Amino acid sequence: MKIVIMAGGKGSRLWPRSVDEKPKQFLALTSELTMLQQTYRSLSELIPIGQLYVVTATQYHSLVTEQLPELTLDHIITEPVQRDTGPCIALSALHFLRKEDDEVLVMMPSDQHVPHVQALTEALRAAEEIANESSNIVTLGIEPVRPETNYGYILASSAVDSTGARRVVAFVEKPDIDTAHKLIAERNVYWNSGIIVWKPSTIAAEMREHQPELWNGLLNAGDDVENAYGRLPRISVDYAILEKSEHLYTIPFGYAWEDLGSWASLERIREEEADRNGNIVHGVVHAFHSNRNIVFSEGRQTIVIGADDLIIVSTAEGLLVCHKSKEPILKSIIQDVEKRGGAASG
Template sequence: MKIVIMAGGKGSRLWPRSVDEKPKQFLALTSEETMLQTTYRRLAGVMPSEKLYVVTAATYRPLVFEQLPELEGNRIITEPVQRDTGPCVALSALHFLREGDDEALVMMPSDQHVPNIVALFEALAKAESVADAAGAILTLGIVPARAETNYGYIVASESETLEGARKVVSFVEKPPLEVAQQLVSRSDVYWNGGIIVWKPSTIAQAMKEHQPDLWHRLELAGGHPEKVYGDLPKLSVDYAILEKARNLYTIPFRYEWEDLGSWSSLERVKEEDADSDGNIVQGAVHAFESTRNIIFAEGRRAIVIGAEDLIIVSTAEGLLICHKSKEPYLKAIVQQVEKKEGGVG
């Protein structure tokens, strides 16, 4: 199988550290390596590197080369502009189909924390065998570790299976806490990890059935997707295909997993690095009588006194002061502020 690492997102939930010019996948947030470098090199440790590809927006292509100089140019699939994961998956499938290559593809984000890479590879290999044998679409269903309101959920059948993979019954989008608490108490519910395994021909068939206009326009563009890509709809692959597909199954994954898309997710990964008061700090930070904060200072020192449960981030791009309980609103507020400032400009 081949793995296509998706590295084209913006990462607004990690503002002001993650910005349009250099979003989260190109930042060193949990170690000395960036998230893209960590994902690529962990995978290269369990499979041939020539089987690893990266799909990213044209504007980020130089960053990919800078951070992964070992990556050959023909293993970077370039989106002319950002158009969400639906068009991204279609473009990737066409890339391989034009080469007569129908080997199973793993489409996975670049910004996930999966320390047990061997267990991940074994789960992907199992999904690959089902995708090859049955022409099915496979997802990795993450066994929930807590009631999480920032993730989507997969409801799977406990009786209808295909070679050990469970049939997907429905999706639940980012539920309120009460609903999330009910979901995680069930044995048939998983987090939607956003990792999908399928053959390019299966993607083509699903696109023709559920998104025929999008697929037809990309096909007609041939080797020049820039002619049409900017006019394609911004659709997630979940909405474009997965929620409509009838041949969708999930492979349960019971190991540590974290989507590094928010400040609270970084806190969970770096929990062992907290000081005696439970603060996660990075940079020239001095915290006094302060507990359970996430504090990041870039380029200048920060002094924090008497703060509790805050996210405090200072960069050249801006300053964020946010109570942890309000973090779910950060992405929408950043978009609202950027829209307002753009309108003024």
């Protein structure tokens, strides 16, 4: 089993801490290690480091080598440009198939908090067993603990095989809050973790069936990979393959898990650091008559008075003041500001 850490995303929902030049996976948000370093260190406890790879965009190649000096260059798979997880995973599969290497791959996001390493090991080994059978795809399904609109949902069958896996019946893309409430009230419903276990040959077969334009675009690129990659459709692997495949299983994972994609997720991980009024602060911050705020101040003293339930983030790249209830629309607003020529990036 090999593990490929996907480290090419932008992290717009953590603006202005996460920006294009240095997105969230290269930031230290929960400890002294960056998210990429934490993920790599945790996974190195599962398998030999010679089985660990990173796939990232060209613009972040130097950040990867800087933060993971032990990672050899032949273990870095480079995307010419960012094209979402569909092309990213196709490129990774092709990297190994061209070496006639069809060992099972774990495609793992770089921005997840999974403290129970032993439980993760057992789940991935079970997934590896299923993925080695025929052309199966296995995801880790997270048992939901709240209605969540930032994750996709997996609807699974009630039947369980000897490995604990369930066949996936359907995917539900990121729902509205009412739908999320209904989903978590059902049985055999899980969050989509984004952790996918499958063989390179399985990826190739699924791409040929469901995304022939994407797959053929890669195969026929020749020496023009940079330009060809930029012409590939920008599509997530969920839409490209997982929602369409008839060979999909999920292994329920009932341990602590967090996708570090938003200020709310960071708050949940760091909730034990909150002061007596529920404020979580970073930097030189003084909060008076204020409750349940997230305040991140980089490089300047910040004073907060009479504020409740706000996200306040001050960095050299910008200042964010956002009510927690409006955080779900932060990404779309940042994108809108960029389109209108604003300075926001992320």
